[in-house]
Amino acid sequence: MTAGPTSGSTLQLELGLGIPRLALEPEWKAQPRLWGHSLHPMCSYLASFPAALTHAFIARYSRPGDVVLDPFSGRGTAPLQASAEGRIGVGNDLNPFAHLLTAAKVDAPTAAQARTRATALRLAWASAGNRWRDLADAIRESPATGGPEPVPDEVILAFHPRTFAQLLFLRDALDLRVPVDRFLAAATVGILHGKSPSYLSTLMPNTFSMAPRYVRDFAARTEFQSPQRDAFDGLDAKLTRLYRDPLPRAAGLALLGDARDAGTRAAQALRGRGLPDRARLVVTSPPYLRVVKYGYYNWLRTWFLGFDSRAIDASLDDAHRRAPYLDFMKTVLADLRPAMTDDGIVVLVIGDVTTDRGRDVTDGHDLAERVWEAAAAPAGFRLAGIAADDVHAHRKMTRLWGAEAGRATQVDRIVILGAGEAGRRRALAAAHLPVDWTWPPRGLRSV
Numbered sequence: 157m158t159a160g161p162t163s164g165s166t167l168q169l170e171l172g173l174g175i176p177r178l179a180l181e182p183e184w185k186a187q188p189r190l191w192g193h194s195l196h197p198m199c200s201y202l203a204s205f206p207a208a209l210t211h212a213f214i215a216r217y218s219r220p221g222d223v224v225l226d227p228f229s230g231r232g233t234a235p236l237q238a239s240a241e242g243r244i245g246v247g248n249d250l251n252p253f254a255h256l257l258t259a260a261k262v263d264a265p266t267a268a269q270a271r272t273r274a275t276a277l278r279l280a281w282a283s284a285g286n287r288w289r290d291l292a293d294a295i296r297e298s299p300a301t302g303g304p305e306p307v308p309d310e311v312i313l314a315f316h317p318r319t320f321a322q323l324l325f326l327r328d329a330l331d332l333r334v335p336v337d338r339f340l341a342a343a344t345v346g347i348l349h350g351k352s353p354s355y356l357s358t359l360m361p362n363t364f365s366m367a368p369r370y371v372r373d374f375a376a377r378t379e380f381q382s383p384q385r386d387a388f389d390g391l392d393a394k395l396t397r398l399y400r401d402p403l404p405r406a407a408g409l410a411l412l413g414d415a416r417d418a419g420t421r422a423a424q425a426l427r428g429r430g431l432p433d434r435a436r437l438v439v440t441s442p443p444y445l446r447v448v449k450y451g452y453y454n455w456l457r458t459w460f461l462g463f464d465s466r467a468i469d470a471s472l473d474d475a476h477r478r479a480p481y482l483d484f485m486k487t488v489l490a491d492l493r494p495a496m497t498d499d500g501i502v503v504l505v506i507g508d509v510t511t512d513r514g515r516d517v518t519d520g521h522d523l524a525e526r527v528w529e530a531a532a533a534p535a536g537f538r539l540a541g542i543a544a545d546d547v548h549a550h551r552k553m554t555r556l557w558g559a560e561a562g563r564a565t566q567v568d569r570i571v572i573l574g575a576g577e578a579g580r581r582r583a584l585a586a587a588h589l590p591v592d593w594t595w596p597p598r599g600l601r602s603v
């Protein structure tokens with residue numbers, strides 16, 4: 157690696173292949189863990205990026221009123237942060253669980269609407285609770301009683317019998333097509349399991365669902381009895397935390413679908429609402445190579461939401477080897493290009509996978525560079541540079557997954573692209589503009 161000339165504070169280094177390195181100051185790491193809007197921590201989601209990281213790019217690379225798009229939005233970090241900063245935040249994900257979280261955040265009901273609905277549910281439970289407790293008892297005797305699908309044993313043993321009955325009731329009462337119900341469902345899965353008293357089951361950490369067999373063995377070995385937790389009290393407390401910050405003034409958009417045509421669908425949806433239809437900024441973190449099973453590691457949450465965790469894992473593109481992954485990214489980026497303004501900028505946070513289930517793999521090395529060469533350049537993008545973000549995700553996930561250590565990434569790379577030459581120049585010129593880290597920002601008002 158040779159050091160190139162510096163321009164202002166922009167240190168550009170050239171790799172052997174002429175790929176410019178961008179030395180970005182990772183100021184987002186200096187911010188508090190929960191920096192950003194109070195809706196961000198609605199529910200834990202594997203491999204999500206911090207809101208502060210998205211702010212560094214939203215602040216530098218977009219203006220209020222611009223469209224900011226994330227075609228792999230996960231729990232909705234980038235579109236929510238964009239909306240909270242007066243941009244039009246648009247998220248897309250193929251995982252219905254991710255879509256639900258994104259939609260709950262970018263099109264949230266007012267606090268009054270959420271509390272009114274939560275109170276109505278509490279009252280309905282007060283009058284119908286006995287029936288649900290009877291059903292819960294019957295299911296505990298014979299899990300097949302619960303409806304067309306038997307309730308998995310691990311779900312039953314995760315909760316106190318009364319909490320389980322409340323969850324059966326809520327699962328039946330919440331209509332995920334209705335925004336306020338979708339929001340309450342997202343808030344409920346956010347408190348479904350975790351180790352502190354605010355969670356409804358203490359069987360598992362809040363970050364992800366432990367493997368069902370491990371849960372069964374652990375529960376049997378420790379004679380686990382879940383403490384009684386009231387779902388309605390838990391939900392009320394969660395709403396108080398979620399509504400600490402005023403809502404963004406304007407709702408964003410959450411799309412459910414494949415990133416391969418997210419650009420086209422986002423433009424159509426924006427046009428349909430009379431909004432500017434081209435994105436000025438894309439901030440996204442595509443799925444990593446063979447790392448995260450979003451369905452399997454969320455099986456308790458997907459049970460509550462009525463989603464099929466196996467079908468989720470079968471549909472998502474997180475199990476690729478390098479060549480099909482690059483083809484996939486080429487299709488995604490080719491579709492995004494016409495959905496962007498000419499001075500648009502794309503920020504891709506890409507995990508550099510070096511181990512998979514404990515074995516070294518070579519597929520993940522230099523993935524960011526390959527994404528540029530094989531996926532972004534052919535789609536007409538211009539490279540501003542690649543920055544390294546030493547996130548230590550490897551250590552973090554190793555700690556979480558214990559025996560399954562190694563399914564993790566070591567260093568994230570941030571690929572910064574211009575949709576055209578104007579975008580590339582803008583990306584370089586604004587890369588080191590000072591960012592205001594005050595939160596909440598001045599001007600964030602209640603709706």
Ligand SMILES: C[S@@+](CC[C@H](N)C(=O)[O-])C[C@H]1O[C@@H](n2cnc3c(N)ncnc32)[C@H](O)[C@@H]1O
Nearest residue numbers: 204205228229230231233250251414415443473
């Ligand atoms: C690394 S995560 C993104 C996390 C996100 N940045 C956040 O903060 O929550 C990658 C996402 O890609 C989604 N995904 C995988 N394959 C997809 C596809 N073909 N189309 C759209 N989304 C996909 C997964 O569901 C997952 O949410």
